[in-house]
Amino acid sequence: MSFLSVKDLHVSVGGKEILRGIDLEIGEGEIHAVMGPNGSGKSTLSYVLSGREGYDVTKGEVSFKGQDVLGMAPHERAAAGIYLAFQYPVEIPGVSNLTFLKTAVNAVRVARGEEELDALNFLKFAREKGNILEMKDELLKRPVNVGFSGGEKKRNEIFQMAMLEPTLAILDETDSGLDIDALRIVSEGVNKLRAPDRSMIVITHYQRLLDHIVPDYVHVLAKGRFVASGGKELAHELEKDGYAKFGIEDDASAAA
Amino acid sequence: MTQNENTARIVESFEQAKNGLPGGWLAGARDGAIHNFAEAGFPTPRTEAWKYTNLNRLARAEFDPLADISLPDLNDWSALFVEGCDRIVIVNGRFDAGASAIGDLPDGVTVSPLSAAVEEIDPALEKDLAQIAPEDGAPLVALNTAFMRDGLVVRVANGVVLPRPVQVVHIVDGGTAAIAVHPRTLVIAGENSAVTVIETFAGGADTSYWTNAVSEIRVGRNASVSHIKRQSESVSAYHTALTQVRLDRDARFSSLALAVGALLSRNEVNVAFEGEGAACTLAGGALLRGRQHADSTTVADHGVPHTSSSQIFRNVLDDNSRSVFQGGVIVRPDAQKTDSAQSNRNLLLSAGAQADSKPELQIFADDVKCAHGATVGDLDEAAMFYLESRGIPPHQAKSLLIGAFVGEIFDGMPEGAVRAHIETAVADWMSGAK
Numbered sequence: 232m233s234f235l236s237v238k239d240l241h242v243s244v245g246g247k248e249i250l251r252g253i254d255l256e257i258g259e260g261e262i263h264a265v266m267g268p269n270g271s272g273k274s275t276l277s278y279v280l281s282g283r284e285g286y287d288v289t290k291g292e293v294s295f296k297g298q299d300v301l302g303m304a305p306h307e308r309a310a311a312g313i314y315l316a317f318q319y320p321v322e323i324p325g326v327s328n329l330t331f332l333k334t335a336v337n338a339v340r341v342a343r344g345e346e347e348l349d350a351l352n353f354l355k356f357a358r359e360k361g362n363i364l365e366m367k368d369e370l371l372k373r374p375v376n377v378g379f380s381g382g383e384k385k386r387n388e389i390f391q392m393a394m395l396e397p398t399l400a401i402l403d404e405t406d407s408g409l410d411i412d413a414l415r416i417v418s419e420g421v422n423k424l425r426a427p428d429r430s431m432i433v434i435t436h437y438q439r440l441l442d443h444i445v446p447d448y449v450h451v452l453a454k455g456r457f458v459a460s461g462g463k464e465l466a467h468e469l470e471k472d473g474y475a476k477f478g479i480e481d482d483a484s485a486a487a
Numbered sequence: 488m489t490q491n492e493n494t495a496r497i498v499e500s501f502e503q504a505k506n507g508l509p510g511g512w513l514a515g516a517r518d519g520a521i522h523n524f525a526e527a528g529f530p531t532p533r534t535e536a537w538k539y540t541n542l543n544r545l546a547r548a549e550f551d552p553l554a555d556i557s558l559p560d561l562n563d564w565s566a567l568f569v570e571g572c573d574r575i576v577i578v579n580g581r582f583d584a585g586a587s588a589i590g591d592l593p594d595g596v597t598v599s600p601l602s603a604a605v606e607e608i609d610p611a612l613e614k615d616l617a618q619i620a621p622e623d624g625a626p627l628v629a630l631n632t633a634f635m636r637d638g639l640v641v642r643v644a645n646g647v648v649l650p651r652p653v654q655v656v657h658i659v660d661g662g663t664a665a666i667a668v669h670p671r672t673l674v675i676a677g678e679n680s681a682v683t684v685i686e687t688f689a690g691g692a693d694t695s696y697w698t699n700a701v702s703e704i705r706v707g708r709n710a711s712v713s714h715i716k717r718q719s720e721s722v723s724a725y726h727t728a729l730t731q732v733r734l735d736r737d738a739r740f741s742s743l744a745l746a747v748g749a750l751l752s753r754n755e756v757n758v759a760f761e762g763e764g765a766a767c768t769l770a771g772g773a774l775l776r777g778r779q780h781a782d783s784t785t786v787a788d789h790g791v792p793h794t795s796s797s798q799i800f801r802n803v804l805d806d807n808s809r810s811v812f813q814g815g816v817i818v819r820p821d822a823q824k825t826d827s828a829q830s831n832r833n834l835l836l837s838a839g840a841q842a843d844s845k846p847e848l849q850i851f852a853d854d855v856k857c858a859h860g861a862t863v864g865d866l867d868e869a870a871m872f873y874l875e876s877r878g879i880p881p882h883q884a885k886s887l888l889i890g891a892f893v894g895e896i897f898d899g900m901p902e903g904a905v906r907a908h909i910e911t912a913v914a915d916w917m918s919g920a921k
Contacts, residue, residue, distance in 0.1 A: 281876050284868070309878030321873035325891025325898075331874070334887065339878035374891075391877060 234259045234430050235399055240291035242272075242279050248289070249275045251455035257399075260427045264441055264466060265434045267452035268474055273434045274318060276452070277403040280432075281315040282308050295399060309335075310342030314397030316388035318404040323375035328387070331375045332357060336394055360393040364420045382413030389420040400424070401432045406440035418443030438470035453479045493546045494528045501633055504553055508636055510605030516617050520632035527626035536624075539811040539843045540753050540782040545725045549665060550697040552580070552634045556662030559691060561586045564658050566911075567687050567719070570904040572654040573598050575639050579659055580668035582637045590651065595644025598653050601671055604640040611642070616673055619703035620731035620757075627727050631669040631701040638671040638700075641684060645677035645707070652683035652715075652905055657698065659724070660691030672702040676710040678735075683713040685905060689748070690721040700728040706738035708762065713741050715905060717912050720748035722779060729755040734794075736762030743897055744771035745909055746781045747916045753782040760787070760794040760822070770896040772801035774889075774916040775808035775840075786815035789822040798829040801893050804840035811843045816857060818850040825852065829859040834892050836866065836885075886917045 235257040242250040249272045257263050267273050279286045280293065282305035293300040298311060323331065336356075337347040348356060357371060364386045376384050385405055392400055402421065406414055421431075421444050433444055441449070441463065449465040450457045451474075458477050459465060468476065501521045508517065529546040530537040556579055568574055568586075575598070576586035582600035589598050597604070604612060622629040639655035657670055676682050688698055698720060706712045712732075720726045726749040732740050744754050758767045773781035787796035802810035812831045833842035844861040866888055874884035893913055900906045 283872050283876075304881070305872060305875035306878050306880045306884075309876055315876050317873065321867075321869045323870050323873065323888070323891065325894050326887050331877070331887070334883060335874075335877035335879050338880060338883065342878065395877065 233257065234261070234296060236294045238292050240279070240293060241289045242275055243287045243289050244275065244285060249455055250279070253291070253455075253457065255450070255457070257430050257432070260430060261448065262425070262431045262433060262444065262446045264446035264449045265432060265452055266436070266438075266449060266466065266469060268479055269436070271452045272455045273452055274403055277315055277401045277432070277434055280401055281305060281313060306338065307342070309395065309397075310339050312398035314392050314395055314400045316385075316392060316400065316402045316405050318407065320376045320384040320388055322377045324377050326375050328371050328373060328375050329357065332391065332394055335391070339395055357394065361390060363393055363423050364390045365416055366390050381408040382410065382417070385409060385413065385417050386420070389417055389424070393420070393424055398428055399430050399432070401434065403434045404436060405433075406435055406437060414440070414443065438466045441466045451477055453477060490528050490531075490546065494525055496549065497630070498525050500551060500553060504634065508634070509602045512608055512613070513605060513617070517633045520617070520622060520629040523622045523629040524626045524633060527629070530626060536784065536813070539813070539845075540751070540780065542727075545697060545727075545751065548695075548697070548725070550667035550725075551665060552667045552669065554662075554664040554666035556664050556666055556694065559658065559660035561658070564656070564660070564689060567656050567658075567689055569652065569654050569685055569687075569908045572652045572685065572904075575600050575653070575655045577637050577655065577657045577670055579661065579666060580636055580670065593647050593650070595647050595677075596649060597640060597642040599640045601638035601640050601673070602636060611675070612640070612673075615675055615703065615705060616671075617703075619673075619705055619733055620701055620729060625729060627699055628701050628729055631671060631699050634667070634669040635671040635701070636669065638673070639684070640673045641682060642675045643677055643680040643682050646679045647677070648681040649683070652685055654685040654687060656687045656689070657700070658689055659696045659698065659721075660694050662694060665695045665697075667697045667699065670698065670700045672700070674702070674704040674712060674714075676704075676706050676712050678708040679710060680707065681711040683715065683905065685908065686714070686716045687719070687908070688717070688726060689719045690724050692721050692723065694721060695723060696721070697725040698728070700726075702728070702730040704730065704732045704740070706732065706734050706740050708735045709737040710735070711739040714743070715909065716742070716744040716754070717908060718744070718746040718748055718752060718754065719912055720752070722748060722750055722777065724749050726752040728753065729757070732756070732758040732767070734758060734760050734762060734765035734767065737764040738762060739765070740767040742767070742769050742771070743900070743909065744783070745896070745912055746771075746773040746783075747775075747912050749779065749781070751780045753784065755784040757786040758788065758796065760789045760791055760796075763791050763793045766795045767797075769796070769798045770800070772803070772893055772896050773810050774803045774893060774913065775810060776805040777808060778806070779808045780811075781809075782811035782813070784811070784813040784815070786817065787827060788817045788819070789825040789827065790819045791821060792823045792825070794822065795826040797827070799896055800831045801896050802833045802842055803836065803889055803893055804833065804842060805836040807837070807839040809841045809843070812861070813845045813847060814859065815847045816849070816859075818852050818855050818857065820851045822852050823854045825855040825857070827855070827857045831861040832892070833863045834866065834889065835863060889917060
């Protein structure tokens, strides 16, 4: 049975059609990479799956573990197990990372019919998960993403993923802006979170990330449609030949 | 009623009330004050300082300082008592000995209800009471002087650091007669002393009333005064208040004033820098809904060199509520090296809400730093989505963001009962309770 099923998904933003018929079937535990040039609709796909306002689904359906995703509010999708690691994590001054995470973890636990964690157990849990991402205690106390370096922000995204234990994680350009050391820490973190019951969509512009997080399938997105799908070797073809092979012009030179 | 008739009615009620007011030695000051009030009348929007806050309905409402209302059950209000404080409770304008609690105080410290303090002739009191806050251009201060009956007097001798904060709790409750109360606080902090004073205002939802408060604070050389005010009046009440502060050399003053109550409120804080090296921090704001109106007006009056002031004000406005911030900074010709900064941000949660922000900088010296900034905006959509995408339901996400926004005014305040007193007011507002 398909874990996530996207059928003929059309999405408009501000009246402009960005996704023009996406079909995607993801099985339990599978990792799918979505690659494509700037403006191909990669981020739109991640936002529409996680429920951001302003992304109008004009046609198609999305089901996750048999549930209709499009009818759910963002927090309900999170409780159902969908997690988006943001390309640009949002800074929230005045709310400490710990308060934020405790509120989130407990909201999700309550929605999943589990008991809330008390302060002590939460802290234990946070430390344990923090170690996976080499998160310093100091980062937990600081306001959410405020004053974080690019690498710290992305690490924080994966740390939150570890805390919320999703069954579908969408990583939106988690690699962009990272130097090689930060990339290593982040992708090692992701790999530690691989599990038989956890699927992932890894959205990226660069093949580099897929050397670290090896996908089961690769899809090439261009102008709102998948133009090619295949195994992990497809990423290497892209690396070698660029998007031009698929009739796509990419100003930003994807093979960088 | 016309403005004149409103004023005449109040003068007449003063004639009836004056023999029953405490402190015979104050009779002359009271007579002079009611005269000043009668001359000036209620402030109107024609005066620049009152441009955005109209007292017309208040003036017409015929609030009466002599209205007799029954005593409320204080158990309903004990949640307002901050643990670990010396406490004076004023109920319907009068000292309530039963609810008040004053522990052992160090030598040279007075914590007393005003009504008791003014019964003794005390040259030190004469020097300061109704002397720190000028009546010129402040008719409501004059009105308070005429009618002041009770409140708080705190005096701290040189070099004494008060071990506990002092709280004065003003409660108006227990009847439907339209009562006016005119409480007065006087704080005199001697050289090298330190004291924290909390003023809490609250009232019953069914009671129609007007609180017109004046606080006078003198901070001696190198002394430190922290002034915390929680205004949780009934949402049908009126609240006007002026705090006048005078800072001697190297004195430090910080104020935090949060308003969640009253239909209409005005909180004015004026700080006069009278000695070099003095510094103040003025923080405040309001959380409003319905048709509430809250005005925060400040003046940092730098009269001498090497002083600094910072002002931070945050307002959160829902429904059709309205906030006003008038942030005054005066740098007089001698006040070189003044360092002042001011920030006012307003969060609008509804299309019907309105925030007026008016920085008012008058600078007559050239070697000074004066920064200011103001913003009006709504909840950050990106931040809301970020929180919700982590499983936090929208109402909780909103509370987190509002809490963080308004929390900037008490950022850095140590954890404890005093901070909790303010945080509770914020939390109660968020849950829609009193």
